[in-house]
Each structure stands twice: as structure tokens, then as C-alpha cells.
Amino acid sequence: MLNLLLIFVLQVVYIALNTLRIVFVVKNIMTLASLLGFLEMLVYVFGLGIVLNNPTLLGMIIYALGFAAGIYVGGYIEQKLAIGYITVSVNIPNKNYELIECLRNEGFGVTVFNGEGRDSIRYHLKILAKRSREEVLLKLIDDHEPRAFIISYEPRKFKGGFLLKVMKKRMKKQQTY
The missing domain is CATH 1.20.1270 (Substrate Binding Domain Of Dnak; Chain:A; Domain 2)
Structure with missing residues (x-):
């Protein structure tokens, strides 16, 4: 046994x-x-x-x-x-400034695009985040924009941008302690 x-x-x-x-x-x-x-x-x-x-x-x-x-x-x-990063694409019917500001205040880099939908102009948010923060991100989006259409995927490589600048600053701070 x-x-x-x-x-x-x-x-x-x-x-x-x-x-x-x-x-x-x-x-x-x-x-x-x-x-x-x-x-x-x-x-x-x-x-x-x-x-x-x-x-x-x-x-x-x-x-x-x-x-x-x-x-x-x-x-x-x-x-x-939850190793790595995710890219989240969010389509919303209106430019939800409250959502965008909330996400940025939570440390998420958000890029906003205008897009032409079938019936009207829609807004597209592109967000890069650590996978470990995916649930937090999705909850914030759902709380502020329950009708959002969301696609999440894992990028293989990326270079530059807001998130990498923030990460480099944090690494320098940790090295000085």
C-alpha cells in the first residue's frame, strides 16, 4: 500500500x-x-x-x-x-474618463484609441500588466464599465513604454536599500 x-x-x-x-x-x-x-x-x-x-x-x-x-x-x-505579462484590449461604447483615470492611478499603463464600430465611434483601451494583477485589472474594468468587451492575451516580447520605465525605477530603488 x-x-x-x-x-x-x-x-x-x-x-x-x-x-x-x-x-x-x-x-x-x-x-x-x-x-x-x-x-x-x-x-x-x-x-x-x-x-x-x-x-x-x-x-x-x-x-x-x-x-x-x-x-x-x-x-x-x-x-x-502568474509569471509574465498580459495585454488586455478593452472596447467600450463611451470614453469613460473615470475608468481610464482609475486604471492609471492603480499603476496600469493605458493607451486610448478611437475606433469606428458598426453603429458608432467606440473606444479601445490597450493595457499591459503583470499577470499577477490580471484579476485586479479585470475587476476594475467590470466595476466601471460592465458592458466592456475584453480580450486578454500574453505578449511574447515588448520593448520600451510606460511599464518598463516604472519597472526600471523600482529596480533602482530596491538596489539602493
Whole structure:
């Protein structure tokens, strides 16, 4: 029975590490991805060795259940880490100055565009934010403009702009402490 529990736990850890390693590779954080890959393979070989040492149907089912649970755990951890940035495009029917000012006061960089919709002029807000602040951003938008049409996606690369200037200033302040 202890072997079955160990197989399950090792599979959960292995797949969670696998999920995180893939995320770090995609985000180009290669040193951490390599370290996770090393740990991932240690856990994998150890767990597979236990399963192959005493191959039973129940052991293989537990191995597969651990795999499924590991996907869930790895995804959950990745969402909590919220590494990287998001770009949020918001379409609103009116130029909502209160929303725009609120977002800027909360530290979000907001660029406003005019656009021609089917029936009228619409306003398009383009916002770059840390993924860890996505829920805060979406709540502010919903509180001020419940009819907003929102699309959120992850940019691969960016350069310059308001957010990077703010981040550089914060990094300099932290280095002086």
C-alpha cells in the first residue's frame, strides 16, 4: 500500500515539475527550466523504477491517476505564480474618463484609441500588466464599465513604454536599500 501511495505522489510531483518546466521554457527562463528538468528526471526515474519493479494493474492505474493529478497541480501552481505579462484590449461604447483615470492611478499603463464600430465611434483601451494583477485589472474594468468587451492575451516580447520605465525605477530603488 505504501508503494502505491509513493507512486501516486511521485507522479504528481513529476508532472507538476514537467508543467512548470515547460512554462519556464516558453517564457525563456532557461536556467530555472534546466533545474526543474533535472529534478523532473530524478523523480521520473525513481517513480518508474518502482512501477516496473513490481508491475501490477493497480500500480499502473495509480501511476496514471498521479499523472492526471499532476497536470492539475502543475497548472494550479503556474496560475498562482502568474509569471509574465498580459495585454488586455478593452472596447467600450463611451470614453469613460473615470475608468481610464482609475486604471492609471492603480499603476496600469493605458493607451486610448478611437475606433469606428458598426453603429458608432467606440473606444479601445490597450493595457499591459503583470499577470499577477490580471484579476485586479479585470475587476476594475467590470466595476466601471460592465458592458466592456475584453480580450486578454500574453505578449511574447515588448520593448520600451510606460511599464518598463516604472519597472526600471523600482529596480533602482530596491538596489539602493
